[in-house]
Amino acid sequence: MAKTGTIVIDPGHGGQVEVGDSSANNAISASGVLEKNITLRMAFLVREQLLSIAAAEGHQLIILLTRESDVNLGLAARAKVAKTNKANLFLSIHCNASIGHNARGTETLISPVTDGNTNHLADKAFAQLIQNAVFNTIKSHDVNARDRGVKDQSLGVLKDKHLGTTTRACLVELEFIDVKAVDILLNIGPNSPQVRTNIANAIARTLVESLE
Numbered sequence: 001m002a003k004t005g006t007i008v009i010d011p012g013h014g015g016q017v018e019v020g021d022s023s024a025n026n027a028i029s030a031s032g033v034l035e036k037n038i039t040l041r042m043a044f045l046v047r048e049q050l051l052s053i054a055a056a057e058g059h060q061l062i063i064l065l066t067r068e069s070d071v072n073l074g075l076a077a078r079a080k081v082a083k084t085n086k087a088n089l090f091l092s093i094h095c096n097a098s099i100g101h102n103a104r105g106t107e108t109l110i111s112p113v114t115d116g117n118t119n120h121l122a123d124k125a126f127a128q129l130i131q132n133a134v135f136n137t138i139k140s141h142d143v144n145a146r147d148r149g150v151k152d153q154s155l156g157v158l159k160d161k162h163l164g165t166t167t168r169a170c171l172v173e174l175e176f177i178d179v180k181a182v183d184i185l186l187n188i189g190p191n192s193p194q195v196r197t198n199i200a201n202a203i204a205r206t207l208v209e210s211l212e
Contacts, residue, residue, distance in 0.1 A: 006064070007050065007207050030177070039094060108130050108172045111159055136202070
């Protein structure tokens, strides 16, 4: 059945300086690839996959990115793209890093009830679908992938006061990019373009399926 909806994709970080509690960059891969570049590249791929699916299946989608270049926006400004456009879904894309450079896994974050999240259950259901899509795709390429699950976390970009109360929203941490094996998998390995495309397709499929 053809679906209609507005989807906002938020590539985390960007630019050179912190803006509105959004840092320019956090994680750096083992080979030096910046998180802000990985998130933007993935956002472009997800949009490309969404457009392809919509064209093939007749969906009427409005797809918005909070940024399309190396610029930074504040967390509230990113969320307000969804509120202004009455978005059905908001997905923020990030990458992780750890102190010991040895952590692994995909996790997806949602705003807790204590932050005033009035649609917590809907967010959780949406987040679980995104979590499954990303983790299962990475797992199909790497047996050492780890499912870190869906977690509540207070994040400005996910607050209902910025997003609005009708947008289902979550933030996915794709993997710990400071780990060499992950860097090879996602960034510099010979199969990394295909892995990225597969992840983007899984996310796009889930976004379409999540539209009511």
